[in-house]
Amino acid sequence: MKQGQVLEISWLLLVLLIAFEPWLTRKNVIFGVVFSQNEFWTASYLKKLRWLYFGLICLVGIMINFSVQSFGSAINLIIIGLPLILLLGIIAFGVFHRLVWRWQEQQPTNHLQTKKRVTVDLKELVTNQLSPWWLGFLLVMPLLAGYLAVTNYQVLPASLPIHYSLNGPDSWLPKQRACWLILANQVLLAVTFIVTGYLTRQAASVHGSPQATPGYYHFRRSIYFFMIFAGLMSQIILLTPLLKVNHLTTWLNFLGLFSLPLLIGLPLLFFWLFIRRKKPHGPIIDDNSNWIWGMIYYNRNDPAIFVQKRSGLGFTFNMAHQLSWVYLIAFLGLITILGVLAN
């Protein structure tokens, strides 16, 4: 498969992912607006809005695809097309969020929504507590990488591959530098997955009663252990140059082919099983005003810095806290530094 085809398929998947965003959510959350009854999901006006959003994103995605390619190579899809479609997705989502909120305010039957009371099932909370110690598994691979770098150093080839394309390794470094790079990457991956795994232990973003977020604890546990699994898979892939493996490229291609569908598919499968399929009901806290455009969380009264996204998939910052800004700037800084170093 050529690089251009890979880019086009990736682009198509990305556009579809953005277009399906209104469906990748709990049934009582529509464009970031929370409802106390999931029956609202099938309201004809809201159905129309969802399909309108889908059509809009697909149409613009196709237009960008054709116009970008007519001006140059497929790589422009990522350089120009990606920021464009992401920006459009954000703006469209914000506009549709306002429309849904306005529509909700006109509904007389939203009586179960309350601004005052929140109910928690203590037994459920105790039995579903996740120990952070499981994340310690992610430290095994950096230690193993260190051990292998030392013990296998003499028998390793003079240069080691550090980057792979579909046709095999395309970048090498002398083995001393490569060993240090692999070790640094192992530690970076461990830290990334430990932090991300730790954050998945957050409370649900829809509050009010345990029935408002059915299946939430199962989903949280699945994602927590998935993060550990994904971290270990990534670390194993990075570890392979240090192993004395024959046919390294075949082995890496196999791992890549095997792990990529799992890494993308499993979270979506968990989401469908434990969140999307469930029917939420019961009173909820009306905190729509804390969600700017249904995406950005701003709540001075909430002590949490990281919160679950409104949709239930992923997490975001509570922008009312100064520390959130520090984390955000540090994260963007880290990405920039890594980007510069990679080039």
Added chain:
Amino acid sequence: MLLTVDLQSSIPIYQQIRNQIVAQVAAGLVRPGEKLPTIRALANQLQVNLHTVNKAYQQLAQEGFIDLLGRRGAIIVQPSTKNLQQTKKSFQQAVTEAVAQGVSCSALQQLVIQTYQQLKAGKTV
């Protein structure tokens, strides 16, 4: 074991948490040896400050209803009479206020019996 907090009530949130846990212990809905969630988990779930839940747990521990397990939450303890003196004082204060408001002795007796029976039937008050 449900715990409901009214975020706009005049009763402080830590007091609401404390009162409900005591009521559930009295009604036998939670038994000695059962665990309570960690302070952080409960605060996150209720969207209240960590100190609020901490204050409720500290008070419950002082009153002898729970043992704090540090980062692992808390555990309901066997009932003991070591805090009976404090309970007596609170009870006397409640009776004094009721009498001051004109509640008769028989009405008070009835209230005490009713409350006791309700708790023994596994219902919180």
